[in-house]
Amino acid sequence: MRRTLFSAVGLLLGAMTALAADTIVFGAAISITGKTAKEGGYTRDGYQFAIDKINEMGGIKVGGKTYKVALKYYDDETKPERSAQLFEKLINEDKVNLLLGPYGSSPTGTAAPIAERYKIPMVEANGSAESIFSKGYKYTFMILSPARTYLRGIIDAVLAKDPNVKTVAILGENESFSKEVAGGAAEYATEKKLTVVYAELYPTNAQDVSALLTAIKGKNPDVILGSGHLQDSLLIVKQAKDLGVSPKAIGFSVGPSSPEFSTNLGKSADYIFGATQWTEALKYNGEDAWKTPKAFGDAFRAKHPDYKTIPYQVAESAVAVIAYQKAIEKAGTIEPTKVRDALAALDIMTFYGKIKFDSRGVNVYKPMAVEQYQPDGKKYTVWPQDVAEKPPMYPMPAWDKR
Amino acid sequence: MSSAEFGQIAVNALMLSGILALVALGFSLVWGIMNIVNLSHGAFIVIGAYLTFGMHEFWKVDPFFSIPVSMIVLFCLGFLIQRSLINQVIRAPLLATFLLTFGLEILIVNLLNFFFKADTRSVMTPYSGTGFTLGPVRVPYIRLGALGVSIVLVLLLAAFLTRSRLGRAIRGTGMDIDAARLTGVKVTTIYALTFGIGASLAGAAGSLLSMVVPFDPNLGGGYTERAFVICVLGGLGNVVNVLIGAAVYSVIEVFVGSRLPALSQAVTFGILVLLLIVRPQGIAGKSFS
Numbered sequence: 176m177r178r179t180l181f182s183a184v185g186l187l188l189g190a191m192t193a194l195a196a197d198t199i200v201f202g203a204a205i206s207i208t209g210k211t212a213k214e215g216g217y218t219r220d221g222y223q224f225a226i227d228k229i230n231e232m233g234g235i236k237v238g239g240k241t242y243k244v245a246l247k248y249y250d251d252e253t254k255p256e257r258s259a260q261l262f263e264k265l266i267n268e269d270k271v272n273l274l275l276g277p278y279g280s281s282p283t284g285t286a287a288p289i290a291e292r293y294k295i296p297m298v299e300a301n302g303s304a305e306s307i308f309s310k311g312y313k314y315t316f317m318i319l320s321p322a323r324t325y326l327r328g329i330i331d332a333v334l335a336k337d338p339n340v341k342t343v344a345i346l347g348e349n350e351s352f353s354k355e356v357a358g359g360a361a362e363y364a365t366e367k368k369l370t371v372v373y374a375e376l377y378p379t380n381a382q383d384v385s386a387l388l389t390a391i392k393g394k395n396p397d398v399i400l401g402s403g404h405l406q407d408s409l410l411i412v413k414q415a416k417d418l419g420v421s422p423k424a425i426g427f428s429v430g431p432s433s434p435e436f437s438t439n440l441g442k443s444a445d446y447i448f449g450a451t452q453w454t455e456a457l458k459y460n461g462e463d464a465w466k467t468p469k470a471f472g473d474a475f476r477a478k479h480p481d482y483k484t485i486p487y488q489v490a491e492s493a494v495a496v497i498a499y500q501k502a503i504e505k506a507g508t509i510e511p512t513k514v515r516d517a518l519a520a521l522d523i524m525t526f527y528g529k530i531k532f533d534s535r536g537v538n539v540y541k542p543m544a545v546e547q548y549q550p551d552g553k554k555y556t557v558w559p560q561d562v563a564e565k566p567p568m569y570p571m572p573a574w575d576k577r
Numbered sequence: 578m579s580s581a582e583f584g585q586i587a588v589n590a591l592m593l594s595g596i597l598a599l600v601a602l603g604f605s606l607v608w609g610i611m612n613i614v615n616l617s618h619g620a621f622i623v624i625g626a627y628l629t630f631g632m633h634e635f636w637k638v639d640p641f642f643s644i645p646v647s648m649i650v651l652f653c654l655g656f657l658i659q660r661s662l663i664n665q666v667i668r669a670p671l672l673a674t675f676l677l678t679f680g681l682e683i684l685i686v687n688l689l690n691f692f693f694k695a696d697t698r699s700v701m702t703p704y705s706g707t708g709f710t711l712g713p714v715r716v717p718y719i720r721l722g723a724l725g726v727s728i729v730l731v732l733l734l735a736a737f738l739t740r741s742r743l744g745r746a747i748r749g750t751g752m753d754i755d756a757a758r759l760t761g762v763k764v765t766t767i768y769a770l771t772f773g774i775g776a777s778l779a780g781a782a783g784s785l786l787s788m789v790v791p792f793d794p795n796l797g798g799g800y801t802e803r804a805f806v807i808c809v810l811g812g813l814g815n816v817v818n819v820l821i822g823a824a825v826y827s828v829i830e831v832f833v834g835s836r837l838p839a840l841s842q843a844v845t846f847g848i849l850v851l852l853l854i855v856r857p858q859g860i861a862g863k864s865f866s
Contacts, residue, residue, distance in 0.1 A: 349839050376839040382790055382799055385589045386834030386841075393582040406697050409791035413699070416706030417717035418585070439699040439791055443706060574706060 198243045199235065199509055201226070201496065202271030204261035204286070206278045209253025214488050215278040218301055221492025222246050222275055224475055228464050235500055238507050244496075247271055251282055258282035262289045272509055273297075275495055276315075278488075280304035280352065287315040296515040298498050300491040304352060308535040316518050316536040318495050318527070319452055320543045322352055323359025326400050328543040329426035329448045330364055332558040333398055336569040340423065344373035344396040346387050346411070348403035356402035356428045372396050381407065385414050392420045402428040409439050416443055416574045423570035424448060431546055432487075437554070444548040446571035448557075451544050453487040453527055456556035456564040461525035463497045471526045494527040581713030586835055588714050594820075594827035595724035596785050597803060598731060601811075601819050603778030604804035606734075609813040610751035610771045613663065614671075616678040618804055619797025620685035621651055621776045625783020626792050627693060633700050640700050640788050641722060647780035655776025659769040667768065682797070689794035699791045723785040730781055734774070735816045747771055806849050812859025821860055 203222065206215030226244050234241045247269055251258035258277045265271045266289070274290055276283050276299025283302030290297035291312050300318045303325075308317065333340055343364045347357030354376065361371050372394040377384055388411070391399060399422045401411050408430025415425065424446075430436050431449020455472040465471040471493070472485045482489075498521060503509060506517035522531045528541040545558035549568055557567040604618045625647040632638040632646065658681070666673040708717035738744040750757040750767045758764055782800070786792065803826065811822020829848060834841040852860070 346838075375837075377834075378839065378842050380799060383593060383830070383834070384838075385593075386586065386831045387838050389582055389585045389589060390835045392585070393579055406791050406793070409697060409699060413706065413789075413791065417708065417715075417720065419708070419710070419715045435697050439697055439701070441701050443701075 200245050200271045201275045202265030203248045203275040204251040204258040206253040207250035211253050217486045217488035218278045218492045221489040225493035225496035255281040255285045259285040262286045290314040295511045298495040300495040322355040325356045325428040325450045326360035328545040328558045332567045333424045340397045342370050342372045342396040343398040344391045345400045349376040353402045398424045405430045421573040445550050449546045453490045454556045458562040463525045465526045584714040590827045590831040592720040594823045595727035598823035599727045599782040601804040601807035603775035605808045605819045607775040613674045617681035619801035620682045621779035622783040623797040625780035626787035629784040629787045644784045647784040648777040651780030652773040652777035656769045656773035659772035686794045700787045
């Protein structure tokens with residue numbers, strides 16, 4: 176209750192400062208209610224946290240002038256068509272200076288053409304589908320590592336431990352994001368001279384993948400990669416154990432980063448790799464206000480004591496604001512098209528990793544991190560090597576030899 | 578396909594068909610006897626899964642021992658729901674029972690969502706994931722146990738329906754409700770009993786499923802669909818028809834799933850449509866007898 180009141184006051188203050196001429200206002204439609212309300216909340220908290228930090232430190236210096244920053248957001252109720260209307264409203268009625276992205280790939284997809292039409296940049300932190308960036312938009316920028324690269328870190332980690340790995344099997348959910356992940360993984364594996372011995376998709380809400388695993392068992396791959404959602408990853412591990420499918424490594428794009436993964440699997444979660452955009456344990460050293468993931472995490476928890484671990488959505492949303500800060504400082508103006516050019520040329524290191532966009536506006540330069548459950552019952556960040564907490568444990572012992 | 582893979586696929590299909598037979602049996606009983614397509618069947622399965630999960634989590638009850646508890650609780654629930662709700666619309670057109678059971682499904686799933694959250698759950702025992710190998714084929718203990726429980730319950734139900742007075746009364750009511758009434762059968766009680774038995778079988782299936790798949794409150798919908806397909810495939814007739822339907826369904830799902838997983842549902846439902854055109858009464862008989 177106190178937090179609600181607090182944020183209400185914050186919102187009011189934000190709206191009031193927005194009226195002042197010396198304030199840069201970022202506009203966003205975020206899912207505060209509806210299906211992705213939780214993640215939308217993380218997004219909002221991340222944006223606001225970075226904005227407060229910039230103001231605490233005095234604001235953004237543009238030429239000789241110092242601007243305060245503020246966030247103006249509306250609830251898109253997790254409806255992509257609603258977020259499009261709200262972005263129009265933010266631009267036309269609220270006259271916001273710059274845009275921050277909504278939560279999720281589909282609302283980001285509907286917001287991008289609006290940013291394009293009004294020539295106002297949008298830095299988005301929560302829509303990883305690359306399809307958004309295949310349309311030649313010039314004003315949308317993605318902070319995230321895109322879906323295609325999700326499983327690269329796991330492939331790299333395994334190859335670093337064992338250069339003799341030859342074969343990989345990939346099974347993915349038949350759904351757009353997971354398909355992009357699986358396709359990207361197969362491409363990367365081939366590039367790394369691995370043979371993809373099995374690549375199939377299973378239907379959404381699959382209740383039984385024993386048929387796929389039986390086929391995979393016959394191929395005896397060194398590595399099994401899964402791209403689906405939490406329940407699929409749990410099902411694959413359970414049934415792999417049931418059927419005695421024991422490759423040298425198992426990795427997933429989605430699932431292991433959630434605490435439910437180990438509560439459901441217990442010791443069976445050991446040795447399993449999971450991809451993640453960011454963790455607090457990464458040893459990045461950036462040129463932003465916090466510099467390291469740990470410092471960011473501690474500072475955020477100090478302000479939001481109800482967060483135990485910091486979801487990556489918070490970090491990526493906060494860093495979107497930081498990208499703007501750096502770009503505006505470099506542009507020396509808040510004129511949207513100039514800020515857009517500065518974003519396109521941006522090349523900085525942050526607590527979240529490297530931020531640099533390719534010609535489409537995608538941050539392909541930040542590597543995906545990898546987490547692994549290890550036999551001491553804890554989850555460690557094991558990749559990228561130079562910024563990891565611990566080295567990965569490999570190979571995974573056979574299920575019956577533990 | 579190597580012979581080892583073929584053997585494994587055959588074993589997978591056999592074990593899947595055990596659980597699916599149990600899922601479909603309660604559904605087909607209610608449909609065959611009462612002419613109600615119970616769309617809340619899946620929700621009963623989920624309740625069974627949560628009962629087993631809860632007893633294992635809080636009192637460390639072995640999941641196999643919680644099956645009777647699931648069955649008793651679900652029997653009572655089913656009995657009460659039939660007496661208090663479904664009985665009100667039993668003479669109404671089919672659409673009314675459709676709507677009522679559909680609404681019940683939504684209500685139960687949302688209540689479960691409220692009390693247990695949408696978090697994914699699994700029942701993990703020390704013997705989860707262990708099994709023995711039969712040549713190149715691996716047989717997991719839990720799936721084997723689930724198959725065993727299914728077989729026992731199927732046999733018990735078959736014996737109950739054919740050997741006991743009550744069972745014969747249930748079948749008699751399904752065949753001719755007026756004749757049954759004339760011979761002194763209390764139809765409302767028989768209906769409530771039938772619905773209760775259907776629900777308790779769903780509860781047992783839910784308990785077994787909780788050991789095999791990770792689940793959340795939305796687990797059930799897919800199983801109502803499967804039960805429906807199995808009943809149509811096999812025909813409503815009797816217990817044997819349901820077993821045939823479950824076996825055919827499992828073989829299709831597992832074999833297609835191993836070759837063309839992305840198409841497994843399309844192929845299964847494609848065969849269903851074909852069968853409805855060619856042999857609308859199902860592979861075997863028609864009315865429950």
